[in-house]
Amino acid sequence: MITVYLAEDQSMLNSALTQLLELEDDLHVVGSATDGAAAWADLQRLTPDVAILDIEMPKLTGLDVADKLQAAQMLTKPIILTTFAQQAYFERAVNAQVAAYLLKDSPSDDLIAAIRKVMTGQTIYAPELVVNMLTAAHNPLTDREMAVLVAADEGLPTKAIAAKLFLSAGTVRNYLSAIFSKLGVHSRLEAIKIARTNKWLQ
Amino acid sequence: MITVYLAEDQSMLNSALTQLLELEDDLHVVGSATDGAAAWADLQRLTPDVAILDIEMPKLTGLDVADKLQAAQMLTKPIILTTFAQQAYFERAVNAQVAAYLLKDSPSDDLIAAIRKVMTGQTIYAPELVVNMLTAAHNPLTDREMAVLVAADEGLPTKAIAAKLFLSAGTVRNYLSAIFSKLGVHSRLEAIKIARTNKWLQ
DNA sequence: ACTTTCAAGTGACATTTGTCATATAACCAA
């Protein structure tokens, strides 16, 4: 019998999956939560074989929980189950040595199959992500440029950005100019849009 | 026997719900799709009792499909099943006379209960939304101002916005100025931020 | 009929932004 814990903040999916997994003879759902902190508390107590973790949850993300599982050297195998194929998330998950990384864009049978496979020691990554890994646009901005862009994203004007980062206004404009040139745009708005679609921001 | 159709673009939820609904003795899932256009084509052919519609789907949204069901005077009862409580969506759904409007933030049993209730002629709205309806900060911007703001949000400079909306550049600046004054800000960036947090944008 | 609101516009103006050239100092790698 494989014991499974489910952390998923969308109740509809949480309850549907719980019931579905329970129907399998070799699986038993020992608990579930809709936020990361509750999940982590439960996991320490229940030590299930597998923990299915959504990434975007209140309080703690699924990746945070996976990190904690690894740090505590627990035997519970984390399976990340998330909506979108975002490179940054995937890389963090690989570093946290998750047992599987699945997209919600695949059928529930895939999840059930994945649970059984990770119990045999296999590691499973959604193929979309592995392909993406090679082609992913990585952030060309320096830390300093990112700090300026983040401040700009808050809607602050040049002077306020300068004050916030203890720079002169001219330097801030220079950074912004450098950012625009790297991203091939000509305004804060466009730069922010690009940074956002590439998930460098927010 | 209640026949049910399921349009939900997240495969994990789609397949999980399909299997779960099939377990109920009085429900039968006659078909499902992961995009709106396929759903509409199927619905015309299958004429199920109930159509569960996600809003954000490729090609046609669930609200588009609900509109079409109403326009074609079909007896299929639309149930909207969506992630977030957005006032604009809810209002459109009410106008399309949907049979129920549920959030994915509720358990799957609620959906099953809702299906049975709509078959008795009841209309079901998620309580969060009805409360929200009364308290919602309503958008103070005119349609025209919104059009300008949307264009600005795309990162377009004044001239491009003017060209897009067949206005003069001066008029566009005036609209923007009016928007800023209504929202109490002094830049496009800040205005966009406020519009976004209030869900008037995106 | 009168008023308000909205859509659309013009012109002038000050301010902010974006661009560019250029400079220095620190650090890191070949």
Added chain:
DNA sequence: TTGGTTATATGACAAATGTCACTTGAAAGT
């Protein structure tokens, strides 16, 4: 040690942006 990158800065300039004060016509409300 030489060169590249980053962090920081200045000054000058053109372009874009935001503000204000107006005007006009149409639609909607009372």
